[in-house]
Amino acid sequence: MTAAANLPNEGGIPKRRTVLDIIFSSGPYQASLKSRVPKRLSLVPVDVFPGDSDRADNIFQGHFDFAGHEFFLASPEPWHAEGQPLAWHRELHEFGWLRDFSANGSEAAKRHSRALILSWISHFETYVPYVWDEDVLSQRIINWFCYSGFLMEREDSDFNFRFLRSLRRQYLHLSRISKRKPLLQDRFCLWQALLYGTLCFPDLQKQTDKIMASLETEVGRVVMTDGCHISRNPEHHLMLLGRLVGLRNTLMAANVIVPIILNNTIDRLAPAVRFFQHGDGRLALFNGGSQMDEGYCDMLLSQSDATGRAPHRFPQGGFERLKAGRALLIIETGEGGRTKHDLRHSGLLGFEFSYARERLIVNCGGSRDLDSSWGRALASTAAHSTLGFDNLNADFPTSQEVEQSAVVRNEEEGNVWLDLESSGYLSSVGLRHRRRLFIDASGLALRGEDQLIPERQPSTRRSRFTLRFHLHPDLSISRSAGGKNILIRTPSGSGWKFLTGAPLLTLEESVYCSVPGERRHNQQIVIAGQLENENPVLVKWALTRLSE
Known part of the structure; x- marks a missing residue:
């Protein structure tokens, strides 16, 4: 990132002006994203990650805690917050906090979530750098799909139309950039988001097999044969396990055969998560991962239905686990090498x-x-x-x-x-x-x-x-x-x-x-x-x- 990219603009998001940014934000490109808007989605995907209703209350009161940075806003719209790091804005625009409002479940929580989404659409329905980047966009699309049942009104409404129109535009852009040379180490969320689109949009179901094949290839790439994630980050192991379990449950709800590689990867990832668990049930701190809340790992492991025990070593991932009595030592050996x-x-x-x-x-x-x-x-x-x-x-x-x-x-x-x-x-x-x-x-x-x-x-x-x-x-x-x-x-x-x-x-x-x-x-x-x-x-x- 250049020095100029660190300067905040009016919306509090750093500036960036590349050739692709200019193309994607142009009028002709934005016009090309117009397409048929369905009245309903065929399916609501399953999200197995738990929400926190207390966090939803904090957001309702103007306390926005993202990426480890807490910020209080008197305004109900957080999009123009200035002085926050880019990581804060990215997490805000991923909309993972929708699961917290869903955990609250009240009509007030639904109304506030809808108001925030309509506010976002009014500011960001057209391309904005960072907000529409592949990683943020993929997470946002997944969350909008997963909580569409919580958000959408029973009868046809202006909210439903604007929500689905924006979701469709974002999905079409993500589908296009999926063909570009990969810039991210892990693109699983991109293919998960695109797969959910083929399951949820009635007119895209013919593309399911093609997207599924790409997702299977990505799973085989990001999870090594010994079960270690290519990031070597224990938290990423857990997050991918949760995403795979949610995807498996979604495919089952859609009466789609779950690919063998997905079940096999769940069976390999669950022991990998156990590998990194200390006696308190939380994760070890390697390669930027956090230890997670108490009980969080065990909850997701129980949903995986995978019973494999923690291995002693990751020869490709480069870790060893020494267990004797009640003592546990986990060390990063570097075995297998790094790119x-x-x-x-x-x-x-x-x-x-x-x-x-x-x-x-x-x-x-x-x-x-x-x-x-x-x-x-x-x-x-x-x-x-x-x-x-x-x-x-x-x-x-x-x-x-x-x-x-x-x-x-x-x-x-x-x-x-x-x-x-x-x-x-x-x-x-x-x-x-x-x-x-x-x-x-x-x-x-x-x-x-x-x-x-x-x-x-x-x-x-x-x-x-x-x-x-x-x-x-x-x-x-x-x-x-x-x-x-x-x-x-x-x-x-x-x-x-x-x-x-x-x-x-x-x-x-x-x-x-x-x-x-x-x-x-x-x-x-x-x-x-x-x-x-x-x-x-x-x-x-x-x-x-x-x-x-």
Whole structure:
């Protein structure tokens, strides 16, 4: 995005003026979107994501909380809000909040939803950059289809006509841009929206098979054979699972045969979601995902009807899961490699560790506003529990650079240990990082070894390294009397001790962003050291539970 694109226009949405923007907003193109408007839809698609009636009340009162940014407006129309990031506007224009008004279910909620939609149509029925971009447009069309039964009046009305006319125009534009070269990593929502159109618009049903074939191809592309989503974002795993379950239920309601690949993908995605669940039932924080509300994951998993257990590893996605006793460790290994398009977060060999329902070692989380300073900071290597060098980010290997022996896992009598090797700093610093993790069968002890192996003389500027262990903000942290150990007390009252033989052990401030808009202060354990010449450095550390 250029600097000029960050300047707000009258509607509060950043400016953008590309050749395609000029074409799409032109009079001839807008005239070409006119088509037959049906009086009714053949079907109301199923949305399995739960709504929040309290959130609908907040919106009714002028509190608009999107993408982690809360904004109060005295005006009932939020479209002209200024000073909000683009991520806020995108979420507003996706209309996901319709499920919150539907959860309220009152006539007042219906009237307010209709008023907001008519207001939107009056301002944005013709093309506006960002508002009509593929990702926002796809989500909006899906939500308008799914909540058409809640919105539309029983008898023919002006609202019904304007609503369906706008929906049809948006759908036609989305159908046209679907033929363009993909700009997004994941286009599932585009094909879902187009498929819903063929099921809901009576005159488009002949196109169902063609759109279904494209959707099946996209599902096979975005979900790898091991069940990991190409984003490596746990929240994206859960969202895609919910969309697939809703799509399956919609096809069944329409008496359309559910493709085998959809059922198979649901059966693979559900264990993948369980893979990323900590003992509290919420998701681990990798690659920008949030942990979600309590019970949210289990609710969607129950609707999937998929019973597969969490796998131990994702060889293509690049994750390992170590479970012993009540202890759980999830680590991003980088195995399988990454394409440049995949890279947003730099948490190579970063891990999270929990015991029962309590998280101890965490990553810092993510932000919905990926291009903001916060979004970039949370995507950095320093925001993960792993090795770092100054302000450098670790490089994930490409698919061609992956070594088959980079991850070795061993299990014996309930004990689990993992040997990992990373070349994330090979080009920038000139070293390899080997990390060994061990959890005993009881789950009461986690031991680690980090070995730094220089392959060339490190520069003075990049010779200082840090091993970071971000701690959950609910923990109480103190130093032992001698200052050589870190003592940790959990909310349940259990005690843990972090110890290391490294000479430089400190506690530093950190931040925890597990849900959009959250910024909780926490602490991080930092082991600092210095590379000297080409001598390898070995750092040993352990986290053990104290007896009651």
